[in-house]
Amino acid sequence: xxxxxxxxxxxxxxxxxxxxxxxxxxxxxxxxxxxxxxxxxxxxxxxxxxxxxxxxxxxxxxxxxxxxxxxxxxxxxxxxxxxxxxxxxxxxxxxxxxxxxxxxxxxxxxxxxxxxxxxxxxxxxxxxxxxxxxxxxxxxxxxxxxxxxxxxxxxxxxxxxxxxxxxxxxxxxxxxxxxxxxxxxxxxxxxxxxxxxxxxxxxxxxxxxxxxxxxxxxxxxxxxxxxxxxxxxxxxxxxxxxxxxxxxxxx
Amino acid sequence: xxxxxxxxxxxxxxxxxxxxxxxxxxxxxxxxxxxxxxxxxxxxxxxxxxxxxxxxxxxxxxxxxxxxxxxxxxxxxxxxxxxxxxxxxxxxxxxxxxxxxxxxxxxxxxxxxxxxxxxxxxxxxxxxxxxxxxxxxxxxxxxxxxxxxxxxxxxxxxxxxxxxxxxxxxxxxxxxxxxxxxxxxxxxxxxxxxxxxxxxxxxxxxxxxxxxxxxxxxxxxxxxxxxxxxxxxxxxxxxxxxxxxxxxxxxxxxxxxxxxxxxxxxxxxxxxxxxxxxxxxxxxxxxxxxxxxxxxxxxxxxxxxxxxxxxxxxxxxxxxxxxxxxxxxxxxxxxxxxxxxxxxxxxxxxxxxxxxxxxxxxxxxxxxxxxxxxxxxxxxxxx
Numbered sequence: 311x312x313x314x315x316x317x318x319x320x321x322x323x324x325x326x327x328x329x330x331x332x333x334x335x336x337x338x339x340x341x342x343x344x345x346x347x348x349x350x351x352x353x354x355x356x357x358x359x360x361x362x363x364x365x366x367x368x369x370x371x372x373x374x375x376x377x378x379x380x381x382x383x384x385x386x387x388x389x390x391x392x393x394x395x396x397x398x399x400x401x402x403x404x405x406x407x408x409x410x411x412x413x414x415x416x417x418x419x420x421x422x423x424x425x426x427x428x429x430x431x432x433x434x435x436x437x438x439x440x441x442x443x444x445x446x447x448x449x450x451x452x453x454x455x456x457x458x459x460x461x462x463x464x465x466x467x468x469x470x471x472x473x474x475x476x477x478x479x480x481x482x483x484x485x486x487x488x489x490x491x492x493x494x495x496x497x498x499x500x501x502x503x504x505x506x507x508x509x510x511x512x513x514x515x516x517x518x519x520x521x522x523x524x525x526x527x528x529x530x531x532x533x534x535x536x537x538x539x540x541x542x543x544x545x546x547x548x549x550x551x552x553x554x555x556x557x558x559x560x561x
Numbered sequence: 562x563x564x565x566x567x568x569x570x571x572x573x574x575x576x577x578x579x580x581x582x583x584x585x586x587x588x589x590x591x592x593x594x595x596x597x598x599x600x601x602x603x604x605x606x607x608x609x610x611x612x613x614x615x616x617x618x619x620x621x622x623x624x625x626x627x628x629x630x631x632x633x634x635x636x637x638x639x640x641x642x643x644x645x646x647x648x649x650x651x652x653x654x655x656x657x658x659x660x661x662x663x664x665x666x667x668x669x670x671x672x673x674x675x676x677x678x679x680x681x682x683x684x685x686x687x688x689x690x691x692x693x694x695x696x697x698x699x700x701x702x703x704x705x706x707x708x709x710x711x712x713x714x715x716x717x718x719x720x721x722x723x724x725x726x727x728x729x730x731x732x733x734x735x736x737x738x739x740x741x742x743x744x745x746x747x748x749x750x751x752x753x754x755x756x757x758x759x760x761x762x763x764x765x766x767x768x769x770x771x772x773x774x775x776x777x778x779x780x781x782x783x784x785x786x787x788x789x790x791x792x793x794x795x796x797x798x799x800x801x802x803x804x805x806x807x808x809x810x811x812x813x814x815x816x817x818x819x820x821x822x823x824x825x826x827x828x829x830x831x832x833x834x835x836x837x838x839x840x841x842x843x844x845x846x847x848x849x850x851x852x853x854x855x856x857x858x859x860x861x862x863x864x865x866x867x868x869x870x871x872x873x874x875x876x877x878x879x880x881x882x883x884x885x886x887x888x889x890x891x892x893x894x895x896x897x898x899x900x901x902x903x904x905x906x907x908x909x910x911x912x913x914x915x916x917x918x919x920x921x922x923x924x925x926x927x928x929x930x931x932x933x934x935x936x937x938x939x940x941x942x943x944x
Contacts, residue, residue: 360785386787398785400778403771411775412786414768420789423796425769428567432768471786 313338313510314359314479319368321354328354329365330534336479336527341511343525343542345518347554350531352514353395356481359512360392361385373478383420389478393485397464399471401457405448408456408467409439409474416475442474446500462493466500473504482513486520498523522546530554570762577845578755585744593856596743597815601855603750604811607757609835609847611804614761615797616833617842618770620777621671624679624829625686628666629659629802631693631824633809635700638707638819645717646732648741648749648814652807659806660799667798671791674780686829693821706820734814746815753811754848757804762844764800773797805832834900838907840916849915854900861899864892 316334320327328351336342344352357363359370361382370377377385400408413435418424430436443449446466451459456467465485472480485501486494494517501524505511515521521528521542528545530538532554538545545551580587584602588594593602608630616622633655640651670681693701701707709731718732734741741749764770772793775783780790813819822828831854839850869885869892876884891899911917 381789382784383787383789386785392785394785398779398782400775400782402778403774407771407774411771411783411788414771415787418768420787421792423769425764425767427768428766429768429771430565430766431567471782475787 312336313373314512315369315371316359317369317371319355319358319365319370321351321358321363321365328534329358332368332531332534332536334529334536336510336512338510339508340527341505341513341525343513343515343521343528344531345515345521345528345545346531351534352531353483354534355531356392356483356512356514359385359481360390386415386475386477387420390481391472391475391477391479392481393465393468393472393483395483395487397461397468399456399464399468401455403456404453405443405456405459405467406436406439406452409442409470410435412471412475413439413442439474442470445473445504446470462489462496465489465497469500469504473509476507477509480509480511482511482515484514484516486515486517494520565766570766573844574759574762577758577848581751581755582748584751585747591856592860596747598855598859599744599747600750600811600815601859602852603747603754604808604815605832605835605851605855606754606848607750607811608805608808608832609839609851610754610757610761611801611808612832613801613836613841613843613847614764614773614804615801616836617847618765618773618777619794619797621674621794621798622679622833623670623682623798623801624826624833625666625670625682625684625689626801626805626832627824627826627828628686628689629663629805630809630812630828631689631819631821632659632662633806633811634813634819634823635693635707635809636806637810637813638709638817639700641709641715641734641813641817642713643716645715646734647717648734648736650717651734651814652753652810655810655813656803656806659809660803662806663799663802664795667795667802671794671798683826683829686824687826690821690824690826693824701819701821703821706818708818734817741814750811750815753807757807758844758848765844769793769796834904838904838914840914843914843916846914846916853903853915857896857900857903861892861896862894866893 312335314334314336316332319329319332321329330351332351332355334342344355346352354363358365359377361377361380361384364378372388372390375388377388377390380388400411403411407429410429414422414424414429417435440449440452443452446469448463448466448470451463456464459467469485482501486497489497498520501511505524511524513521513524525542528540528542529536530545530548530551537554538548538551540548581603584599585594588599593599608626612623612626636658637651637655640654644650666682666685670678670685673681694703711731736745736749739745772783772788775788776790776793783790809819809823812823832851835850835854836847837850838853839848840846866885866889869888870881873881873884873888889895891902907914911921913920
């Protein structure tokens with residue numbers, strides 16, 4: 311039994327079958343990469359996991375409970391956090407507030423009318439948030455407005471916002487897309503470091519360098535379905551994968 | 562920018578309380594220190610503070626807040642008629658009733674955001690306005706407006722014998738015997754405004770307030786962070802509706818009658834103007850905006866051509882007539898033109914309202930101080 315089990319998930323938009331009988335089993339504590347060419351349905355699949363989209367048929371079981379038919383905030387409260395392809399952060403707020411908000415969400419649930427205490431004097435929450443910012447190397451900028459950050463820093467901030475929730479499952483949608491080589495390596499180091507905490511991760515990624523430095527299992531998607539699954543080394547040599555993903559070129 | 566430490570907040574609070582309570586003194590040079598106007602400053606200040614809790618924090622622009630103002634007024638007058646001339650039940654019921662209205666209107670309107678939310682709230686307010694004029698006449702007394710009458714029951718007053726002797730006319734509204742007109746009325750409203758300001762400050766600094774700012778900033782991220790945006794926005798809407806109800810009931814306290822025009826869209830628009838003029842999302846801004854608008858309304862609308870001729874009497878007659886003709890457009894009936902011009906200037910040059918202007922000025926002054934003695938403060942590289 312994996313922590314996340316996806317069975318026979320189908321999703322179509324009009325005549326386009328975006329997901330076609332997707333099966334996926336993610337082991338607890340693993341780093342599971344999903345690769346595949348553009349339009350393979352990777353992002354659609356991720357959207358089905360976090361409640362942005364609802365699959366037409368199939369089941370998604372996480373930690374023993376179904377993720378279908380519940381709202382995004384309930385899915386998060388169940389322990390699933392997501393980093394987006396374009397960072398979704400609170401652009402008008404300070405970095406510290408950006409991390410404090412998810413900390414409150416994890417501790418106090420999806421709604422609390424906590425309108426009398428000072429947010430910046432809740433030392434438990436504040437310390438946790440500052441610690442997290444230190445972990446991702448953004449502590450010096452904690453009072454800056456998040457919207458003013460560089461793209462790489464925004465991603466790191468978003469990662470911090472997810473990690474501070476201590477999720478059971480972390481979904482990363484192309485965490486290094488559009489990053490310089492140096493930033494990419496920084497992110498890989500960061501993900502490796504947090505990997506030690508045993509958070510299960512699903513990574514969607516185009517950059518093979520990232521995939522092979524992080525993942526311990528790889529699923530290959532093409533045309534809405536998983537065509538191959540295995541250890542990174544096996545996937546590298548799989549002729550079907552090379553055909554679908556790389557158009558026959560060799561890795 | 563002054564950081565929001567507990568100490569600074571306390572200082573701001575003390576400064577605010579003193580400034581409000583001494584208004585009769587420091588506003589007298591500009592001719593604004595008469596009770597009627599001061600009461601309006603305080604009442605509309607409360608209205609704007611509450612409105613800002615919704616608009617400033619969550620970004621949801623309600624265009625129907627006057628409905629709650631009206632509900633508060635009607636409830637207060639009914640409380641005077643049925644229960645007692647004491648202002649305590651009037652204010653209490655005014656706040657509660659408008660809160661209940663806000664729950665219903667908010668629950669429905671908050672299913673949409675942006676312009677659709679604004680239109681929904683506007684529709685509800687106009688509906689309330691028209692209902693007050695037509696179907697609900699038994700409750701609202703239609704066009705005439707709801708007024709007190711000699712033969713009102715006033716159950717509690719009669720029960721406890723605090724009623725005036727018959728024949729002495731309609732008794733005044735009172736707070737434990739203290740008549741709520743003139744300066745005592747102002748101080749009552751002012752104290753409530755200071756309390757309202759304090760509550761709004763607590764809310765703004767609280768985790769709840771932080772969530773409201775998060776609603777404004779990124780609702781998507783909020784739900785993927787495990788937060789349910791709906792109850793947050795509804796709570797903000799209801800709280801701000803209750804502020805409006807408080808303001809409405811205070812309007813009835815200082816002048817015990819209620820009319821449907823209090824619910825008209827112009828009244829809803831006015832509080833939007835006050836908030837934007839003063840500075841959306843700032844603590845002090847809405848209060849300043851409310852003060853400026855009410856001041857302009859009272860002072861500029863009082864000018865007439867004769868008064869203008871007197872002011873410009875130093876000019877030669879021909880010139881005087883011309884100047885009076887032009888300036889006359891902006892005063893008296895046309896004071897809205899002044900307000901409009903002021904509003905345009907503020908929105909174009911100071912999008913953050915008067916508070917941004919104050920912030921810029923204070924920065925200019927503090928920079929002068931720091932640059933002059935030390936030459937080494939070079940331009941800092943950008944973020």
